[in-house]
Amino acid sequence: MIEMKNVTKYYGNYRALDDVSFSVQAGEVLGLLGPNGAGKTTAMRILTCFLPASSGSVSVDGFDVFDDSMEVRRRLGYLPETPPVYPEMTVRSYLKFVADIREVPSNDCNRRVDAVIERAGLVDHQQRVIGTLSKGYRQRVGLAQALVHDPAVLILDEPTVGLDPNQIIEIRNLIRDLAKDHTVILSTHILSEVSMTCKRVVIINEGRIVAEDSVENLERQGGAATTFRIGLRPASLDWKSCLSGIDGVKIESEHTDGPIVRFTMSLPTHAAYDAVFHSVVGKGHVFTEITPSRASLEEVFLRLTRSEENGNGGGNGSGSSATEGGNAA
Amino acid sequence: MKIFAIAKKELQTYFFSPVAYLVFASFLLVVGYLFWVVLVSSKLASLEPLLYNAAFVLLLVSPVLTMRLISEERRAGTMELLLTSPISPSEIVIGKFLACFILYLILIILTFQYPLIMSFYADKLDMGPIMSGYIGLILLGAAFISLGLFASSLCENQMIAAMLSFGGMLCFWIFGWAKYALDNAFGEILGKLSLFERYSEFIKGVVDSGNVLFFVVFIVLWLFMATRVVESDRWR
Numbered sequence: 001m002i003e004m005k006n007v008t009k010y011y012g013n014y015r016a017l018d019d020v021s022f023s024v025q026a027g028e029v030l031g032l033l034g035p036n037g038a039g040k041t042t043a044m045r046i047l048t049c050f051l052p053a054s055s056g057s058v059s060v061d062g063f064d065v066f067d068d069s070m071e072v073r074r075r076l077g078y079l080p081e082t083p084p085v086y087p088e089m090t091v092r093s094y095l096k097f098v099a100d101i102r103e104v105p106s107n108d109c110n111r112r113v114d115a116v117i118e119r120a121g122l123v124d125h126q127q128r129v130i131g132t133l134s135k136g137y138r139q140r141v142g143l144a145q146a147l148v149h150d151p152a153v154l155i156l157d158e159p160t161v162g163l164d165p166n167q168i169i170e171i172r173n174l175i176r177d178l179a180k181d182h183t184v185i186l187s188t189h190i191l192s193e194v195s196m197t198c199k200r201v202v203i204i205n206e207g208r209i210v211a212e213d214s215v216e217n218l219e220r221q222g223g224a225a226t227t228f229r230i231g232l233r234p235a236s237l238d239w240k241s242c243l244s245g246i247d248g249v250k251i252e253s254e255h256t257d258g259p260i261v262r263f264t265m266s267l268p269t270h271a272a273y274d275a276v277f278h279s280v281v282g283k284g285h286v287f288t289e290i291t292p293s294r295a296s297l298e299e300v301f302l303r304l305t306r307s308e309e310n311g312n313g314g315g316n317g318s319g320s321s322a323t324e325g326g327n328a329a
Numbered sequence: 330m331k332i333f334a335i336a337k338k339e340l341q342t343y344f345f346s347p348v349a350y351l352v353f354a355s356f357l358l359v360v361g362y363l364f365w366v367v368l369v370s371s372k373l374a375s376l377e378p379l380l381y382n383a384a385f386v387l388l389l390v391s392p393v394l395t396m397r398l399i400s401e402e403r404r405a406g407t408m409e410l411l412l413t414s415p416i417s418p419s420e421i422v423i424g425k426f427l428a429c430f431i432l433y434l435i436l437i438i439l440t441f442q443y444p445l446i447m448s449f450y451a452d453k454l455d456m457g458p459i460m461s462g463y464i465g466l467i468l469l470g471a472a473f474i475s476l477g478l479f480a481s482s483l484c485e486n487q488m489i490a491a492m493l494s495f496g497g498m499l500c501f502w503i504f505g506w507a508k509y510a511l512d513n514a515f516g517e518i519l520g521k522l523s524l525f526e527r528y529s530e531f532i533k534g535v536v537d538s539g540n541v542l543f544f545v546v547f548i549v550l551w552l553f554m555a556t557r558v559v560e561s562d563r564w565r
C-alpha cells in the first residue's frame with residue numbers, strides 16, 4: 001500500500017531524513033517511533049505530499065507522491081501534530097468544509113459528516129464553535145476531519161500528545177477500531193502506545209531507521225540485556241565483592257536504607273543473572289526486591305537511540321542493525 | 330466546486346467574526362458622512378465626489394478584509410490541511426478572492442442608497458457617469474483585493490500583511506503624481522501604472538477598454554503571484 005524508498009530530506013544543510021525506506025501492507029498498522037526531532041513528522045509530511053523529498057521515491061497505492069500527488073491525496077486522511085481546525089467555525093460546518101475540499105459527493109456529504117461525528121464521539125458537540133472546545137475534543141475533530149472522505153490510508157502524527165489519561169485511552173480505542181478497516185501509520189514517542197495499537201514498528205533516530213520489526217520481536221530482543229532494581233539485606237555483609245567477580249555487571253546509584261541496601265544493576269546477558277543470584281545468596285544475603293526496571297520495548301528503544309548518539313550505530317535502514325546497536329551499549 | 334467550498338468557508342468566517350460588520354459599518358458611516366457634507370455644501374447632484382471618497386476609504390479598509398486570508402491559514406497550521414487535500418493552490422487563491430470580492434460587492438450594493446437618495450431631490454440625475462463610476466469602483470476594489478491577497482500570502486502575521494497591502498496600494502495610488510513632477514517618458518509610464526488616474530476616467534464617465542484591460546491584468550497578475558507563493562510553501 002505504501003512504499004518509501006531511500007528517502008532523504010534536507011532542510012538547507014540540515015539532513016532531517018537519511019536514506020529512509022519502509023513499506024506498509026494494506027490493512028496494517030505501523031508505528032513510527034522515535035525521540036522528538038527524529039524526523040517522524042518530516043517523513044509523514046513527505047508521505048502526505050506536503051513536503052517534497054530531496055531524493056528517493058514514495059508511492060501510495062501505486063501512485064507516486066510527486067507525480068500523481070492528487071491521486072495520493074484522495075487516498076489519504078491526515079491528522080497533523082496540531083489539529084488543523086478553524087477556531088471560529090462550528091464542528092459541523094468545519095467537517096462539511098473538509099468534506100467539500102476532499103471531494104465527498106455533495107449528496108453523500110451529510111451522511112459522511114454524520115458518520116464521522118458519531119465515530120469520533122462528537123454528537124453532543126457538533127454545533128459548538130471549535131475555539132471553545134478542549135484540547136481532547138479538538139483532537140477528535142482533527143481525527144474526524146481525517147476520516148470524513150473515508151480514506152484507505154490514515155496518517156496520524158502524535159495523535160495522543162497533550163491529552164489527559166482518559167482521553168488518551170479513548171483516542172487509542174478509536175485508533176484500534178479504525179485499524180480494522182484502514183491502513184494506519186501513526187507516529188509517537190510514547191512506547192506503550194505502540195505496543196497497544198501497532199503490529200509493526202519502525203524506530204527512527206536522527207533521520208535514520210535504526211530498527212524495523214514486529215512489536216513481539218523487538219520486545220524479545222529487549223529481554224537479552226536488562227536492568228534490575230535490587231534490594232539486599234543485611235547491608236553490613238560484603239555484597240559488593242561477590243558481584244564484582246562476575247563479568248560485565250554494572251552497579252549504579254547505590255544507597256543504604258536502614259538494614260537494606262538498594263542499587264540498580266545492569267547485566268550484559270540474561271545468563272549472568274543466575275551467577276549473580278547464586279553468588280549473592282551463597283554469601284548469606286536475602287533479596288528484598290528484584291524489579292526489572294524498564295519495560296522491554298522501552299529498553300530496546302533506549303539502546304537503539306542512545307547507541308546512535310554515541311556514534312556507534314552505523315546501521316541504516318535494516319532490522320539487523322538493531323542487534324549491532326544492542327551490543328554496542 | 331472546491332473553489333466554492335473555499336469561498337463559502339471564507340464568507341462564513343467573515344460573518345462569524347466581527348470583521349465584516351465592522352468594515353461595513355465604518356465604510357458606510359464615513360462615506361455617508363462625506364456624502365452629506367459634500368451634498369449640503371455644494372448643492373450639486375453629482376456622485377463624483379462620493380466616488381472619490383469611497384475609493385479613498387476603500388484604500389484604508391480593504392487591507393482589513395484581505396490581511397488574514399492566507400496568513401492566518403499559515404499561522405494556524407490549516408495550510409497543511411489545504412495542501413494535503415486534493416485541491417490546487419490556484420483553487421485556494423481564487424476561492425479566497427471570490428469570497429472577498431462577494432463581500433465587497435455586498436458593500437457596494439449597500440452604497441446604492443446614496444444615488445437613490447439623490448434621485449429623490451435631483452430634477453434629472455445623469456446616470457451615465459454614475460454607472461461608469463460604479464464599474465470603476467468595482468474594478469478598483471477587485472484590484473485592491475488581489476493585491477491584498479498577494480500580500481497576505483507572503484507572511485504569517487496579519488499585521489504585516491495589512492501593512493504590506495496598504496503600502497502597495499498607496500504606491501499604485503500615488504504613482505500618477507510623478508506625471509506632474511517628471512516631464513518625461515518615465516513620468517508618463519508611472520502615470521500609466523496609477524490606479525487613481527485610471528479610476529478617475531471611469532468617474533468622468535469614460536469606460537475605456539484599455540483601462541478595463543489594465544485592471545483585469547492587474548487583478549490576474551497578483552492572483553497568479555499569490556498562487557505561486559502558496560505553491561512555494563512546500564519548498565521552504
